[in-house]
């Protein structure tokens with residue numbers, strides 16, 4: 001097994017070959033990572049204030065997610081495993097839609113049906129995860145196969161966690177992709193934990209990259225706190241897929257700094273020392289140090305960017321606080337292409353009671369039967 | 370007696386039976402040091418060690434498949450599926466294997482095991498943290514399906530399920546985990562796995578319900594009482610095997626029946642109750658059986674309070690069958 005691939009070390013010094021990125025894109029990566037962190041921070045605050053139901057953050061995972069996804073092209077698809085909402089924003093998901101989804105309000109493109117943290121953005125080829133861990137893995141493989149047989153020049157990046165590597169979807173997806181030489185990239189974000197189960201207890205394999213071998217899929221382990229290594233790994237895996245050589249597995253080693261979600265208390269199952277050790281490897285500080293060394297940032301850069309980002313986020317939050325109420329008809333729509341008769345009847349029966357109690361809004365009227 | 374919440378009663382039930390029977394082991398995702406995402410297995414690893422309460426890799430199929438093998442070879446596994454919504458990766462192992470093992474081996478091999486899983490809405494969990502999948506499993510001969518609604522029953526039914534010679538799906542109404550509290554006897558006791566519970570007696574309308582719908586039905590019954598309608602509220606609690614005699618007796622008592630569940634209506638558990646009544650005691654019925662259920666749609670998020678039967682919809686149905 002190859003050692004952890006790195007481009008910059010934890011102090012920000014260059015230790016590998018730099019990907020071809022101009023200064024603007026380099027600074028852009030810092031901004032995108034910071035936006036992920038600021039959005040998370042704001043959502044946690046809103047969760048504590050009872051405005052948002054639930055938050056699963058990406059704190060600590062910013063470089064893994066942003067670096068790898070930044071190497072994708074506009075036509076490529078990103079299949080989210082759980083925490084990739086920030087990558088979706090970088091690729092075009094409007095922040096307003098992101099926040100509407102967190103509020104599960106009437107502006108949410110999924111009509112408030114999914115719980116928080118289940119973003120989607122059709123425009124940038126980003127379907128939402130369902131909640132059921134691992135199920136998106138074969139979906140991504142099937143979509144990659146479809147791209148291949150239709151001659152579409154696109155790559156499918158399939159993200160999932162260390163926990164998801166134990167799912168049936170992982171096995172089927174890897175196996176089929178290997179057999180079909182599907183143009184996809186498996187991105188296993190090993191963030192140390194699957195809720196309270198450590199990634200060392202999830203498998204007896206020494207490295208998650210070992211799993212590629214059994215499926216005939218080349219794999220490598222990358223320092224996921226190194227945004228440039230994450231970028232470079234995706235870039236080469238993507239080229240391989242486009243060249244018709246088949247899938248790759250990238251293992252991004254990183255660490256989930258906060259609880260699994262806002263409902264989790266990680267002090268029950270992991271030590272402060274472990275968290276502190278990873279805090280010292282912070283992906284944003286590391287990249288800021290690299291940029292500073294190259295004269296692309298200074299001591300005040302991060303603070304200035306954060307102020308801008310919070311202003312941007314707060315304006316969007318303010319807007320979303322004023323969303324209209326959810327239309328009651330969304331209860332029975334989108335189950336099928338048309339609302340079938342039995343559902344129209346169920347809705348009308350429900351509405352009769354709702355109207356008596358003043359719950360219905362104008363426009364919530366009954367369906368014709 | 371201790372005054373416990375429903376989730377504490379589950380925890381107490383597990384600890385009690387583990388003290389009594391060393392072959393009982395508990396496993397699943399996050400059930401170890403974390404104590405389960407709802408704390409149903411809190412402190413079990415501390416008391417019984419990692420051999421008897423432990424975390425598994427993230428695979429429901431693996432959890433249930435290995436539980437079957439353990440049960441076939443001398444252990445009494447109590448497997449947790451973190452949310453009932455995530456049981457479907459294990460559907461094959463439950464339906465094809467656990468449920469049919471005794472039958473296909475002519476009784477030579479059996480799978481005495483329990484699958485514990487929180488189910489139901491009311492926590493803003495959206496499509497995949499809210500479902501009530503009892504109908505899928507009640508349609509599976511060879512399984513038993515149990516849903517408690519009180520702390521007393523949660524402990525007693527759970528111990529009975531663990532001691533039962535057949536596989537039992539034990540569905541816990543997560544909306545009630547901390548919202549109901551009650552007296553729970555100390556030590557080992559069981560509640561029979563085939564008898565319904567009369568929650569309150571009444572002579573005008575019978576409401577059949579289970580799990581998190583029991584308190585909803587009780588609220589509706591209290592409102593109905595204000596109008597002089599006496600509601601007979603029945604907690605079915607063991608959906609399979611069903612206390613058929615008890616159901617028919619309760620139906621005959623009033624001749625007017627409402628069935629409440631949060632799962633979708635079509636082919637839902639209410640259909641079985643309704644058919645049972647139609648086949649056996651139709652001559653006693655004064656009104657058509659009315660079902661109050663979730664919509665025949667996936668479970669929503671923001672509008673979940675409209676999806677789930679509430680006291681108003683149940684009361685409306687009570688009034689309808691009463692005035693029929």
Ligand SMILES: Cc1ncc(C[n+]2csc(CCOP(=O)(O)OP(=O)(O)O)c2C)c(N)n1
Nearest residue numbers: 082131132133161162163164193194195455
């Ligand atoms: C099939 C299934 N089982 C269990 C769960 C509950 N659950 C949600 S996230 C999670 C852990 C996921 O771990 P990992 O894949 O490492 O992703 P991470 O949370 O670390 O990003 C679990 C067990 C689920 N959502 N789906």
Ligand SMILES: [Mg+2]
Nearest residue numbers: 161162193194
């Ligand atoms: Mg993980």
